[in-house]
Amino acid sequence: MTGFHTRFGKLPAFYVGTVFQEIDADSLHVGGEPTAAAVRIMADHMAVHTEDAETRKRSREILARILAPHTTDRGLYCEFHIDETPRELWMLDGLAPPPLTSEAHRLWGRENRPVPY
Template identity: 35%
Template sequence: MPIWSFKYSRDALSEPDKVDLAKDITQLYTSVGLPAFYVNVQFFEMGPTDMLVGGESRSNFVNLSIVHIARTFKTETDRSDFLKKVDLILERFRNKGLDWEYFVVETLRQQWKINGMYPPLASSDEEKEWARLNRPVEHNRAHLPPLL
């Protein structure tokens, strides 16, 4: 499950900006087979003294944390290709006069559950069914540790 958490200066992102970002981010993952409901995009507007960069208030800044659980990068090329796609999504900030920073964290899939179940293995028939239904459903590995 990817979680994208945006922290941004007050009024830096409009409601349509947030919806467009969430759609583009979701498309990034569904295009490689992840169920859409795996993708979480969160927005946290920060007041003038809630986000300080270099000890100073910034009125034009976006900080993004990306956490990957469902998939991790297998190769340097995979990582580089993903970061290029992130950069393309975030390029819209330049046109708004915003500065931005992001990082990606990968964590163990074994520490992830949805509705008390371990999600199906990547690209399995069960995961494809979850993607088709766009929701979790009971499956034969629901209470077993994942075999990775």
């Protein structure tokens, strides 16, 4: 996921955070039945948003391809969703994100961390 966002999204690597939360086998139910062979993924997009239906579809398909070797290709049931948080509602280390085309954004990428601008 980090590689995708840094290569294609041109985002700093530190914009991508991943949390793995293991749960008990009987704690995830699909169709009302417990399953130990399922993965639930929640992706929060905050830096860049998709505006049109075709871009949203491509984003969904790319995420499915990235996940497949780790999930469906291994026989696991996989479901995911993508939330998009408005840029005005998030901060990193107490700093609002700079505009995507700004020198400050490029500085964040070079430093790989939020820095005052």
